Amino acid sequence: MTAWIILVPLIGALINGLVFASGFWKKVLRGDEHTEHNVVNIVGCGVVLVSAIFSTILFIRLLSLPSADRQIIETLFVWIPSGDFSVSFEVMFDTLSCVMALIITWIGFLIHLYSIGYMHGDKAYAKYFTYLNIFIFFMLTLVLANNFPLMFVGWEGVGLASYLLIGFWFNDTEKAYAGRKAFIVNRIGDFGFILGIFLIFFLFGSVNFQEVFGKALDPSFMSGVSAVAITAVALLLFVGAVGKSAQIPLYVWLPDAMAGPTPVSALIHAATMVTAGAYMMARCNVFYSQSPTAQMIVVSIAALTAFLAATIAITQNDIKKVLAYSTVSQLGYMFMAIGVGAYTAGLFHLLTHAFFKALLFLGSGSVIHALSGEQDIRKMGGLRKFIPVTSYTFLIGSLAIAGVPFMSGFFSKDEILASVYDGGYMIHWILALITVVLTAFYMIRLYILTFEGKSRVPEALKKHIHESPYTMTIPLVVLAVLSIFGGYVGVPEFMGEVVGLHDSNFFDKFVSSSILLDGTRHIGHHLFGHWALVAFSIGAAALGILVAFYLYYIKPSLPDKIAESEAVKPLYELSLNKWYVDELYDYIIVRPYCYIAEQLAKFDTKFIDGAVNGVAAVLKETALTLQAAQSGLLRSYASLMAIGAAAILIIIMLWQNF
Amino acid sequence: MVFYVFAALAVAGAIVVIAHSNPVYSAVSLVLTLFSTAVLFILLHADFVAVIQVLVYAGAIMILFIFTVMFLNLRPESFKFDSKYMYFKVSVFFVLLLLVGYFASIGFRMGLKINYAGEPPDFGSAEGVGTVLFTDYLLPFELTSVLIVAAIIGVVAIAKKREG
Amino acid sequence: MAVSIEHYLVLSAILFLIGAYGVITRKNIIIVLMSLELMLNAANLTFVAFSRALDDMTGHVFMIMSLTVAAAEVAVGLALVVSVYRHKETLNIDVLKLLKG
Numbered sequence: 001m002t003a004w005i006i007l008v009p010l011i012g013a014l015i016n017g018l019v020f021a022s023g024f025w026k027k028v029l030r031g032d033e034h035t036e037h038n039v040v041n042i043v044g045c046g047v048v049l050v051s052a053i054f055s056t057i058l059f060i061r062l063l064s065l066p067s068a069d070r071q072i073i074e075t076l077f078v079w080i081p082s083g084d085f086s087v088s089f090e091v092m093f094d095t096l097s098c099v100m101a102l103i104i105t106w107i108g109f110l111i112h113l114y115s116i117g118y119m120h121g122d123k124a125y126a127k128y129f130t131y132l133n134i135f136i137f138f139m140l141t142l143v144l145a146n147n148f149p150l151m152f153v154g155w156e157g158v159g160l161a162s163y164l165l166i167g168f169w170f171n172d173t174e175k176a177y178a179g180r181k182a183f184i185v186n187r188i189g190d191f192g193f194i195l196g197i198f199l200i201f202f203l204f205g206s207v208n209f210q211e212v213f214g215k216a217l218d219p220s221f222m223s224g225v226s227a228v229a230i231t232a233v234a235l236l237l238f239v240g241a242v243g244k245s246a247q248i249p250l251y252v253w254l255p256d257a258m259a260g261p262t263p264v265s266a267l268i269h270a271a272t273m274v275t276a277g278a279y280m281m282a283r284c285n286v287f288y289s290q291s292p293t294a295q296m297i298v299v300s301i302a303a304l305t306a307f308l309a310a311t312i313a314i315t316q317n318d319i320k321k322v323l324a325y326s327t328v329s330q331l332g333y334m335f336m337a338i339g340v341g342a343y344t345a346g347l348f349h350l351l352t353h354a355f356f357k358a359l360l361f362l363g364s365g366s367v368i369h370a371l372s373g374e375q376d377i378r379k380m381g382g383l384r385k386f387i388p389v390t391s392y393t394f395l396i397g398s399l400a401i402a403g404v405p406f407m408s409g410f411f412s413k414d415e416i417l418a419s420v421y422d423g424g425y426m427i428h429w430i431l432a433l434i435t436v437v438l439t440a441f442y443m444i445r446l447y448i449l450t451f452e453g454k455s456r457v458p459e460a461l462k463k464h465i466h467e468s469p470y471t472m473t474i475p476l477v478v479l480a481v482l483s484i485f486g487g488y489v490g491v492p493e494f495m496g497e498v499v500g501l502h503d504s505n506f507f508d509k510f511v512s513s514s515i516l517l518d519g520t521r522h523i524g525h526h527l528f529g530h531w532a533l534v535a536f537s538i539g540a541a542a543l544g545i546l547v548a549f550y551l552y553y554i555k556p557s558l559p560d561k562i563a564e565s566e567a568v569k570p571l572y573e574l575s576l577n578k579w580y581v582d583e584l585y586d587y588i589i590v591r592p593y594c595y596i597a598e599q600l601a602k603f604d605t606k607f608i609d610g611a612v613n614g615v616a617a618v619l620k621e622t623a624l625t626l627q628a629a630q631s632g633l634l635r636s637y638a639s640l641m642a643i644g645a646a647a648i649l650i651i652i653m654l655w656q657n658f
Numbered sequence: 659m660v661f662y663v664f665a666a667l668a669v670a671g672a673i674v675v676i677a678h679s680n681p682v683y684s685a686v687s688l689v690l691t692l693f694s695t696a697v698l699f700i701l702l703h704a705d706f707v708a709v710i711q712v713l714v715y716a717g718a719i720m721i722l723f724i725f726t727v728m729f730l731n732l733r734p735e736s737f738k739f740d741s742k743y744m745y746f747k748v749s750v751f752f753v754l755l756l757l758v759g760y761f762a763s764i765g766f767r768m769g770l771k772i773n774y775a776g777e778p779p780d781f782g783s784a785e786g787v788g789t790v791l792f793t794d795y796l797l798p799f800e801l802t803s804v805l806i807v808a809a810i811i812g813v814v815a816i817a818k819k820r821e822g
Numbered sequence: 823m824a825v826s827i828e829h830y831l832v833l834s835a836i837l838f839l840i841g842a843y844g845v846i847t848r849k850n851i852i853i854v855l856m857s858l859e860l861m862l863n864a865a866n867l868t869f870v871a872f873s874r875a876l877d878d879m880t881g882h883v884f885m886i887m888s889l890t891v892a893a894a895e896v897a898v899g900l901a902l903v904v905s906v907y908r909h910k911e912t913l914n915i916d917v918l919k920l921l922k923g
Binding site for chain 2: 829830832833835836837839840841842843844846847848850852853855856857859860863866867870871873874877879880882883885886887889890891892893894895896897898900901902903904905907908913
């Protein structure tokens with residue numbers, strides 16, 4: 001059954017793709033559009049629902065197993081039987097992949113439902129669902145794989161699906177370029193990942209998870225492996241994660257990826273694909289826990305990413321761009337947790353982030369739908385009266401991400417901050433705390449500017465504002481409920497004790513069985529106890545919310561004046577222009593690369609094509625020259641024969657003498 | 659002695675064949691060469707073959723040549739000595755002549771002797787030829803008859819005057 | 823006075839070369855055919871000479887075969903010449919170069 005979780009979406013993709021997206025139904029069978037629409041919906045959403053149900057069944061089965069044995073492995077077929085290097089299509093359902101599979105399939109299902117409403121009337125409707133199913137297939141392969149090459153297949157596959165979906169409306173060149181940019185930047189990360197896999201095979205002689213991690217946990221084996229090698233493996237794999245999960249310096253594709261349809265942004269660039277890096281690193285916890293150097297690098301990059309992305313998000317004016325940078329920032333949080341060895345904390349944040357970020361994206365999609373495509377928040381405002389469901393769910397999502405107590409985001413973010421503090425990373429902790437302020441600030445800013453206050457919507461659009469259909473609002477409500485209550489699976493112990501609950505951190509215990517080697521270092525200065533840390537994060541969130549509330553609700557004209565003021569203006573410009581990182585990359589990397597590519601192309605035409613043509617020309621000349629011998633003159637034939645005979649005789653004569 | 663006389667005759671005839679401008683003279687000279695060769699055959703105790711040579715070669719084939727020359731009414735061609743590749747051809751010829759001399763010198767050292775005494779009694783006679791021809795070489799003999807039939811048919815087909 | 827076999831061989835070689843020279847040099851195709859006959863005759867002489875030297879009748883038989891083939895070849899060749907002359911009105915082999923190319 002485990003394998004079917006992966007295969008069912010593939011079947012859905014094949015049906016939708018081959019029958020409907022290819023035009024077979026419409027052009028060859030002359031089917032009608034209504035049936036096509038309905039069948040595509042049922043197949044597209046249905047297969048994901050089936051996968052979700054299977055995942056849930058297996059989840060319950062896992063619960064019934066004792067904690068140490070929570071692992072279901074199934075082998076389908078041997079893919080690469082090459083002597084010592086034997087790779088099979090093997091799936092493993094343990095607690096870690098269980099969590100990921102549940103997120104992917106259930107949230108995926110909700111987003112498929114949402115897409116029915118959002119993509120209604122789009123010309124390439126069937127193609128969209130095909131691509132979405134392909135994405136689910138590859139993503140599930142990624143998380144359920146039991147060896148590195150198969151995981152890499154999923155890794156590459158989701159990159160492909162991402163490219164296809166970002167550039168879905170490819171007739172607009174900008175959008176097509178965004179898709180291309182995503183794929184290329186991703187590729188850079190993939191290169192690191194592949195090198196990591198090679199190194200793993202070189203060191204451990206296998207690429208199967210059980211074998212590799214088994215050897216990596218064995219102290220006698222590991223004494224033969226140098227620390228540099230393990231660090232190298234960890235860092236190479238991290239490079240892959242940097243590309244896929246948009247950390248510095250490879251995050252630049254994610255904001256551009258907002259060119260794709262909003263449900264795509266919700267599914268791929270919020271809940272699932274970008275979290276693949278975090279999953280992969282949690283899976284390889286054995287390596288990271290044995291390499292303090294790699295851990296330090298991961299935490300540092302993650303903290304920097306979280307902070308930097310938040311500083312950009314506070315000034316952005318496109319609703320989706322704010323959310324995109326917010327995603328980058330929250331991914332930074334996840335990686336911070338993984339970096340300090342608190343893998344379950346990172347995954348918990350992954351879970352809650354999937355809830356509220358998907359909610360926020362879908363909500364923004366609903367707003368865009370209501371405003372017939374307008375995405376600039378300066379042209380919004382006062383929408384709460386018109387689209388109440390969207391607006392309340394959006395508010396819930398914003399509060400969750402800000403870390404307001406008793407919502408899911410509060411618990412997960414808190415756990416991360418606590419583990420960073422415990423690990424002794426003071427500076428990173430302070431950065432993360434500042435980022436909490438910024439996060440709360442930009443989310444509340446976004447909410448207020450979009451839904452509250454005076455309406456700045458242009459008159460032409462005002463007439464058409466309408467609440468979204470049920471297919472869109474139901475997922476919003478479901479996700480809002482999850483955003484509030486989903487965090488209660490991971491209430492930290494010290495909080496649970498207060499209300500008399502023992503072992504309240506169910507999530508931690510559940511996932512821990514997959515974490516083979518704990519990597520946390522408890523060297524915190526213990527200046528502050530648990531509750532003090534909680535107080536800090538609540539205070540930070542409150543600070544951000546209050547400042548945003550004051551600036552945008554009470555005195556709405558103030559932010560512009562601040563931005564124009566002398567002291568702030570340069571910083572404002574830097575933030576608004578994303579710290580000019582894209583321009584920097586263009587100047588340093590893209591232009592020289594294109595120049596080299598052009599030179600090589602010229603070289604190719606001149607030399608290589610020239611060589612090939614030259615050979616042909618030489619042959620032609622030779623043939624023309626030799627043609628002179630075919631004169632048709634009997635006499636020359638005869639004389640040539642005589643000369644030839646004489647030559648042979650001479651050769652024989654000379655041969656005999658020697 | 660006899661050998662040298664007739665050898666010289668043969669060579670002289672050959673030179674006239676290739677050198678003379680009038681084709682009829684060439685043809686007649688070729689007859690002379692063939693006759694001399696027949697005499698040489700007799701010197702080699704190949705009686706039957708010599709007679710066959712005179713009958714077929716000098717008799718039938720040369721008649722055919724002379725027929726054709728007369729039939730086509732050929733004029734004596736001008737034998738220009740300064741045609742393009744003349745010097746080249748002459749030099750090739752002399753190279754080949756040198757080669758002949760070389761191989762001859764080898765041959766003289768080899769010393770393959772003619773057995774003037776112990777040859778079989780019917781060597782070279784019709785009996786001798788017949789014995790070998792109809793036993794060991796029967797197949798080639800039959801094949802030559804096929805060849806001649808083919809040649810006859812071919813000739814008739816090619817040289818026929820087409821109507822219209 | 824007995825002549826050794828080499829004399830015959832040298833003679834035949836000379837006759838052959840003279841024939842070859844005629845084939846290469848002459849313009850008239852009938853003369854070329856005649857020179858060809860000369861070459862064949864020289865080969866026949868070699869056959870018979872060796873047959874005498876080795877006391878084997880095979881040489882004689884081959885000479886007869888060669889003669890037969892020469893006869894057939896002359897017949898067909900002359901038929902061709904006649905046919906060509908009818909079309910082209912010339913027997914100059916420098917002109918008859920339809921096989922060019």
